[in-house]
Amino acid sequence: KLEFLENYSYAVYVLQFLCYAVWPKTGLVSLPLFLIFLYASAVLIVRCIQQPSQKWWANHTTARLFVPFILAASFVGLSFLPDPVGTSTSMPDIPAQRWIDNRSKDMRLELLDPEGQRLGARIINPSLAIADGQLVVVARRHRREVTKSSGRFRSPEGEVDAVFINQIWHSDLVVGSHLDLDLWPSGPGAQISMQSWTGLRTSTGGNWEDLCVAETWIAKNNTVIRHIVTGPQDPKVVSAGAGGLAIAFDSNPPKSDDGILCQRNAQGFADAATQMWPGQACGNASIWICLDE
Structure with a gap:
């Protein structure tokens, strides 16, 4: 009765790390809630992206020859975008100094x-x-x-x-x-x-x-x-x-x-x-x- 899930197994395999990355809670997660979110995302991706793409791919035998070149050019272009993480040397979340008690201070040298x-x-x-x-x-x-x-x-x-x-x-x-x-x-x-x-x-x-x-x-x-x-x-x-x-x-x-x-x-x-x-x-x-x- 659960054989219909095999159509979404590859999408689950690909999306599991992306879903975990956007999961609102870090560390341990609630497994039932995470699986519901993961399979719901997989169904959405398969129905809205994968299946329409498969139909287009089967019906356009000539046009699909240009897809690898378009993807390669897109990836090269995306590589020039600035990385929002890791480029900044500032530490806004770490205070420059903090008193531990009236005789001890933790500070940045x-x-x-x-x-x-x-x-x-x-x-x-x-x-x-x-x-x-x-x-x-x-x-x-x-x-x-x-x-x-x-x-x-x-x-x-x-x-x-x-x-x-x-x-x-x-x-x-x-x-x-x-x-x-x-x-x-x-x-x-x-x-x-x-x-x-x-x-x-x-x-x-x-x-x-x-x-x-x-x-x-x-x-x-x-x-x-x-x-x-x-x-x-x-x-x-x-x-x-x-x-x-x-x-x-x-x-x-x-x-x-x-x-x-x-x-x-x-x-x-x-x-x-x-x-x-x-x-x-x-x-x-x-x-x-x-x-x-």
Whole structure:
């Protein structure tokens, strides 16, 4: 008795996601009401669009040859229409600041990073501390890049031709400060300019770069996926007394730090693990951060 529904089954299959997208309630839906709405929409589409189109298609054997070209031109034209979702960078629904209690405020930091914007990077995971009456901000500048190459690789099955996919996380420390803590964050010039910090050193005095990587070998298609991080990540800064600062950050270990070899798994692949590294403010005013041995 329900065999008549098979005429609308394909329309139900196509329309189910569209009907869910326009359903007025998000999350869990009432299944009986949704099915009534779905099948009613399918019947309407089939009766008003599908069946008349099938009759026209059967009666116009020559004209239907132009339909694919008309549809292709229509889709190309529609692709130039502006996207109403995702093009705006404003966040009207999120307040710039909100008091949680009489001592705590949740607020949006105005961190400026012209160099990072030029590179297409974002500032993430900022950390704040107060030293000598100044607000000090340390954060991570992050951007992603994927490169692909081919070459020889020593796999468990022997040396083979392989495809290398490098998933690169470009990570740097950026620092900034606000000179007048009394005026921040509501006063003039509340924006904080962030600059790259390249003075981070290992315990042997070398640059904090050329870090250990993590490899994943996919034997089915001879592919090596390498996760590469170029620098320190996610710094945390705290006041250390007497106007000093202490910092800790996450990072893969440098490859040549004190002769430490990069970690490898049981199969012999590079398997670097992110670790937390302690640091401290150095006595030299021109050097903010050094590795604490």
